[in-house]
Amino acid sequence: MPQRFGRPGLLGTVARTAVISGTATAVSNRVNRRMSDREMNRQLSAQAQQQAQRDQAAAQAPAPPPPPAGTDRVDRLSALADLKAQGLLTDEEFATEKARILNS
The missing domain is CATH 1.20.5 (Single alpha-helices involved in coiled-coils or other helix-helix interfaces)
Known part of the structure; x- marks a missing residue:
């Protein structure tokens, strides 16, 4: 080609x-x-x-300040005592809830 x-x-x-x-x-x-x-x-x-x-x-x-140590527990225990005083809680229920609050 x-x-x-x-x-x-x-x-x-x-x-x-x-x-x-x-x-x-x-x-x-x-x-x-x-x-x-x-x-x-x-x-x-x-x-x-x-x-x-x-x-x-x-x-x-800054880290937020911790809540006051006993204030919440004291308030909850006071409310629990008021319920017991009103007759809405039995002694057993009161003792159970009190132990739960104190252990938390």
Whole structure:
């Protein structure tokens, strides 16, 4: 077959177009993947920064003061004694509830 010079034939044009198209697709995919990876890294970095700020704020926040030790128990025992005085509780029920309050 004689070698041809000049413009390529139909098959040469199709082959050249396929190579160019494949290269463009590969480059485009790589660019998109790199952009996606960068965005993911930015998001992870931002999340880590926010978590560090939350941890730091939590560490700096003062702990709430503990409730007074006996106030709640005293109130509950007083209410229990009132119920017993009104005759709504038996001695056994009173003793059971009193033990439960004192043990909590």
